[in-house]
Amino acid sequence: xSAPFLWILLPILxxxxxxxxxxxxxxxxxxCALVFFLTLAAWLLPIEAALQIGSFSFKLGxxxxxxxxxxxxTSSDRPFLALVYGSVFxxxxxxxxxxxxxxxxxxxxxxxxxxxxxxxxxPYLYAVxxxxxxxxxxxxxxxxxxxxxxxxxxxxxxxxxxxxxxxxFSGWLLTGIEANSGNLVLILQAGILLxxxxxxxxxxxxxxxxxxxxxxxxxxxxxxxxxWIFPTTGMFFGLGLIDQYTWLRNLTNLPTILTGxxxxxxxxxxxxxxxxxxxxxxxxxxxxxxxxxxxxAIGLGEKTGLSLFYFLLVPRCLSLITWSLAxxxxxxxxxxxxxxxxxxxxxxxxxxxxxxxxxxLSFASLPLLAGFPGHQALWExxxxxxxxxxxxxxxxxxxxxxxxxxTLIAFSKAQEGTLWKASENWFQRILxxxxxxxxxxxxxxxxWAQLLWTKLPAMFEHLIQ
Amino acid sequence: MIVVLNVFTVLLTILxxxxxxxxxxxxxxxxxxAAQYLVVFWLCQAxxxxxxxxxxxxxxxxxxxxxGITQLSISRPTDAEETSWPQGRLFRLFSAGLILVVTxxxxxxxxxxxxxxxxxxWASLILIGMxxxxxGITAQPFRVILGLLTVLxxxxxxxxxxxxxxxxxxxxxxxxxxxxLIGAYFLYANPLExxx
Numbered sequence: 001x002s003a004p005f006l007w008i009l010l011p012i013l014x015x016x017x018x019x020x021x022x023x024x025x026x027x028x029x030x031x032c033a034l035v036f037f038l039t040l041a042a043w044l045l046p047i048e049a050a051l052q053i054g055s056f057s058f059k060l061g062x063x064x065x066x067x068x069x070x071x072x073x074t075s076s077d078r079p080f081l082a083l084v085y086g087s088v089f090x091x092x093x094x095x096x097x098x099x100x101x102x103x104x105x106x107x108x109x110x111x112x113x114x115x116x117x118x119x120x121x122x123p124y125l126y127a128v129x130x131x132x133x134x135x136x137x138x139x140x141x142x143x144x145x146x147x148x149x150x151x152x153x154x155x156x157x158x159x160x161x162x163x164x165x166x167x168x169f170s171g172w173l174l175t176g177i178e179a180n181s182g183n184l185v186l187i188l189q190a191g192i193l194l195x196x197x198x199x200x201x202x203x204x205x206x207x208x209x210x211x212x213x214x215x216x217x218x219x220x221x222x223x224x225x226x227x228w229i230f231p232t233t234g235m236f237f238g239l240g241l242i243d244q245y246t247w248l249r250n251l252t253n254l255p256t257i258l259t260g261x262x263x264x265x266x267x268x269x270x271x272x273x274x275x276x277x278x279x280x281x282x283x284x285x286x287x288x289x290x291x292x293x294x295x296x297a298i299g300l301g302e303k304t305g306l307s308l309f310y311f312l313l314v315p316r317c318l319s320l321i322t323w324s325l326a327x328x329x330x331x332x333x334x335x336x337x338x339x340x341x342x343x344x345x346x347x348x349x350x351x352x353x354x355x356x357x358x359x360x361l362s363f364a365s366l367p368l369l370a371g372f373p374g375h376q377a378l379w380e381x382x383x384x385x386x387x388x389x390x391x392x393x394x395x396x397x398x399x400x401x402x403x404x405x406x407t408l409i410a411f412s413k414a415q416e417g418t419l420w421k422a423s424e425n426w427f428q429r430i431l432x433x434x435x436x437x438x439x440x441x442x443x444x445x446x447x448w449a450q451l452l453w454t455k456l457p458a459m460f461e462h463l464i465q
Numbered sequence: 466m467i468v469v470l471n472v473f474t475v476l477l478t479i480l481x482x483x484x485x486x487x488x489x490x491x492x493x494x495x496x497x498x499a500a501q502y503l504v505v506f507w508l509c510q511a512x513x514x515x516x517x518x519x520x521x522x523x524x525x526x527x528x529x530x531x532x533g534i535t536q537l538s539i540s541r542p543t544d545a546e547e548t549s550w551p552q553g554r555l556f557r558l559f560s561a562g563l564i565l566v567v568t569x570x571x572x573x574x575x576x577x578x579x580x581x582x583x584x585x586x587w588a589s590l591i592l593i594g595m596x597x598x599x600x601g602i603t604a605q606p607f608r609v610i611l612g613l614l615t616v617l618x619x620x621x622x623x624x625x626x627x628x629x630x631x632x633x634x635x636x637x638x639x640x641x642x643x644x645x646l647i648g649a650y651f652l653y654a655n656p657l658e659x660x661x
Contacts (some may be wrong), residue, residue: 067632067635068631068632069632125633126632126633126636129633129636129637129639129640132640132643133639133640133643136640136643136644136646136647139647139650140650143651143654144654145653145654146654146655147654147655148655149606149651149654149655151604154604154606154609157609157613157647158600158609158612158613161613161616161617161640161644162616164617164620164640165616165617165620165624168620168624168628168633169623169624169627172624172627172628
């Protein structure tokens with residue numbers, strides 16, 4: 001057996017089986033069991049090294065031939081696989097709290113596998129085609145039958161599709177650069193095309209308008225999953241390119257561009273979040289802010305910047321799961337997620353309301369919550385480079401904080417005499433309580449998350465030198 | 466003869482893309498789209514073997530068939546006007562004219578950069594430009610899919626000149642078909658919105 005079969009093809013094959021059971025609990029149980037097994041395998045199984053268990057010897061190969069090209073997963077990719085499948089496990093657990101698992105679990109598995117395949121395929125230009133397949137599969141997830149596909153969904157489809165030409169053309173130019181590494185014109189052209197590709201792929205300013213629209217239109221939990229998997233793997237795809245191509249690593253303007261884009265996204269996303277009247281849109285802008293933080297961390301470069309990039313992954317995932325789950329629970333029982341419609345829900349859905357506010361505050365870097373340690377470290381490094389940029393970042397964070405306060409006020413505006421009554425079911429209460437605990441524990445002991453990402457830098461051997 | 470045919474393909478491109486922009490009836494739109502794939506086939510076969518270029522034609526027509534069959538199978542209520550984009554034919558015609566002028570200006574440099582003939586470069590840029598214009602002025606899922614397929618068609622002509630990989634061609638064909646299926650899904654998922 002080979003690693004790409006185990007972590008790419010097996011989930012795709014298994015997702016076919018998951019369409020058969022009609023019982024949602026069976027689907028979510030099978031899905032969770034598979035991703036848990038894949039996480040454990042990524043944690044424990046060595047690749048390209050014999051594993052001896054008694055008289056039984058077992059070796060996991062690193063590559064498979066796929067239509068004349070290769071899917072390669074090496075030992076250094078194992079922490080990433082563990083992180084991705086471990087996070088998917090948490091998303092699937094959250095799904096069990098709602099009636100979405102029948103669609104989301106099988107499609108989510110295929111989307112995850114395709115995104116992993118996009119990082120494993122050689123040469124890289126095929127990656128974008130795998131990503132596009134994942135985008136197409138995400139459409140039925142975001143717009144179930146009977147719902148009107150909204151503008152956000154259309155823009156998501158358009159912008160992700162428009163990324164394809166830029167990546168494919170840059171792939172063609174890169175072969176030219178390999179043959180003639182001193183050609184500055186080619187380098188400039190390839191750099192511009194790659195940049196444009198990533199602007200569309202990662203929804204970088206100004207092409208992020210689909211995110212708040214989508215978070216307003218679709219189910220918060222499905223959008224949350226999409227907004228976690230696409231930017232996360234997209235960032236790793238970008239880091240892989242920077243690691244692979246020396247000319248890209250040596251581009252003198254790259255850190256400035258990344259830092260500038262990051263600051264613009266944090267500041268604009270945060271400030272716009274402060275003026276939203278829909279909880280889904282506030283979450284959308286928070287995701288934009290987080291993408292900005294990731295760009296900023298990569299732009300800071302060297303070991304510190306990259307460590308901060310990895311450091312932010314776990315708190316972001318936890319906060320987004322909490323926020324999406326809590327919003328999804330509230331959305332099931334209200335006409336919409338506007339501030340007017342959720343007034344007083346703090347008393348009827350206290351667990352979900354607290355989840356929304358805590359996750360929002362974690363994104364806004366409130367001390368003692370999961371988001372704070374990583375963001376604070378980033379501000380510290382950034383302030384040594386540019387105080388102006390740091391002030392803009394803080395302004396963006398203030399915007400997110402204002403969004404959280406407005407949400408809290410709306411949740412608290414209950415009519416006189418409204419009694420406290422938790423309308424969430426027991427499973428939802430347990431999940432939300434665990435997620436609050438996780439957000440607080442990661443805020444108090446941020447070093448514990450280090451266990452999860454400490455081996456991630458090995459994926460990019462040139463970047464850590 | 467080849468030169469005449471190349472010029473003819475440019476004229477066909479102008480006709481089909483402008484037609485897609487002006488006519489709102491889905492039957493006309495799919496007819497124009499199908500004709501567009503003839504252009505793609507003809508311009509790709511200049512760089513690829515005919516059998517490989519035929520993949521573009523077959524895929525394109527399969528996409529049209531998927532969209533057409535879905536349109537036929539759904540109920541057809543009264544015409545619904547799109548509210549979010551300019552309705553005037555004159556406006557659309559004027560925008561199309563602007564795209565033609567701009568793409569002609571760019572075609573020369575694209576032609577020399579990628580080693581394409583001028584008609585091929587112009588035709589592909591017209592497809593990309595008109596597709597983007599289409600995407601910019603519509604919010605209807607069916608028309609968004611037509612716009613995306615048009616943009617990708619133009620790109621595929623340009624890309625055929627520089628990349629002859631069978632796998633890339635296959636994956637791009639899969640993307641085209643996937644987009645058509647998503648279009649069909651949109652029609653099926655929300656038939657009342659897709660009527661024209």
